Amino acid sequence: MTITPTPVASYPIPSGSNSRSSVDPTGPVPRLEVHDGTSLRLYDLREQAELKAEFPAPGPEWWAPVWTAPDLSFAVFGTGDGYVATAQDGTELWRQPYGTWRVDRWGYVLFTVTGPDRELRIWLRLPSGLPDATLFLTLDAEGRVLARSVLECGGYERYARLLLDADGEVIGVDVSGGSGPTTRHRLRRESGALVLAEPLPQDAVPRLPADRDYLDADSGNTRCMTVDRRGRDISWHAVPSYEVTATLRLSDFPAPGTGDCSVHNDPSISSLSGFVDDSTVLVTLHNRYDEGAVLLFGEQDWREYSHWLADPATGALHGRLEYPMSEVDYVLPLGDGTWLTQEWNAYRRWRR
The missing domain is CATH 2.40.128 (Lipocalin)
Known part of the structure; x- marks a missing residue:
């Protein structure tokens, strides 16, 4: 049996000699992201594609990753040598050098908005300088470093992501990829920084069969x-x-x-x-x-x-x-x- 679908809308993709596009379906409205090396443009996909925000790029690396703040006030570009936060008017808000790893491969940025004052926190992954450790920096909305957390897990050529609870608070870290096993640990705070605690129990994070x-x-x-x-x-x-x-x-x-x-x-x-x-x-x-x-x-x-x-x-x-x-x-x-x-x-x- 064949089903003929009904067209709803068509969204032209802004093109260029070097550009990439992707769709983020997770928000209340699907969003088209177009990065061509000169800027990152975000479009809400409604009856038409509506330009929501545009961020001038700090460099021509159109293939590099970009992360946008929840309120779209700025975007964090992964450049050849670090993270650069840029406002919609092109103002560079802050810059964080990355080190010797490839930011387009191992870079990671997470935004959390928690607490009664709904404070924005920015979490950046950087090289720790140690073979089996992962460094996360915690920044405030202005890019000031609030904490430096070296976690004794992960390391080069492994993916590390932070785990959140239902309130959006960081509670753990997940490390996968490379030659080692997937590991998940709870995190606790000491003097404002994160440190490894006990392994997360089986039911704390969804687990599926390996195949x-x-x-x-x-x-x-x-x-x-x-x-x-x-x-x-x-x-x-x-x-x-x-x-x-x-x-x-x-x-x-x-x-x-x-x-x-x-x-x-x-x-x-x-x-x-x-x-x-x-x-x-x-x-x-x-x-x-x-x-x-x-x-x-x-x-x-x-x-x-x-x-x-x-x-x-x-x-x-x-x-x-x-x-x-x-x-x-x-x-x-x-x-x-x-x-x-x-x-x-x-x-x-x-x-x-």
């Missing part, structure tokens, strides 16, 4: 979805028990090369899947990358994709989405009943 990746959750965080890392199935779980409540397997789709799966010869379920709304999910199939075919026959790396709607309560398929254009690969469910697809010069928004 599954977390994808998305419904609006109330009562149900989440995961995908098998080999792309064999998607499962839905009750939260917080993570008991499996429904599963959609590759065998539940039409056979490869037939019917609505006629574009697929060796399909896999893609991580480009998520909640369209609480009662509908979008699931993406793609052909596995055939390296041998590329080497022998020079075929392109582009793979056939298809998008399907399904019921997260039962795992039952509703049908395949049939767009008016061909070669649709990227998709981003927004959770409000709509989703985005991307073409080379625009994002398109759809609903069932």
Whole structure:
């Protein structure tokens, strides 16, 4: 069964010779971010793309990461040698040298707004100078360093992120990647700085089987979805028990090369899947990358994709989405009943 989606809006992507764009779906309104080396521009995606803020870039590194303050009063750019906070009028507010690591690979910035006065705190990760330690600086809204925390975990070529409680307070640290195991520790404060405490208990941070990746959750965080890392199935779980409540397997789709799966010869379920709304999910199939075919026959790396709607309560398929254009690969469910697809010069928004 095919489903013809209804177009809702089209958002042209401002282009340049060197630029990148991405969509942040987490806020009340999806936001398009465009960074071209001269500025970072933020657009709210409503009926049209509305320019929300623009921050002049301190340098031409269009590929470098950028983090924006919650109130959009400034942005923190990861440059070749450090972090630079810039206001919308181009004023440099503060600068923090980074060191010898690559800020575009290992840099990390977190904003928290806590306490009765709703004070902004800025958390920066920097090289500690020690092989198995991680340095976090705590800054106030003006960029003044309030605390320096050296945590005896992490180190070079490992990812480190801070964990927050329901009130937005920093309670722990998560370290992953590289050659070491994933570790999670509670943090306590000593003289204003953070120090490692006991390992976090199993139920303090969601944990999934090692062969599954977390994808998305419904609006109330009562149900989440995961995908098998080999792309064999998607499962839905009750939260917080993570008991499996429904599963959609590759065998539940039409056979490869037939019917609505006629574009697929060796399909896999893609991580480009998520909640369209609480009662509908979008699931993406793609052909596995055939390296041998590329080497022998020079075929392109582009793979056939298809998008399907399904019921997260039962795992039952509703049908395949049939767009008016061909070669649709990227998709981003927004959770409000709509989703985005991307073409080379625009994002398109759809609903069932």
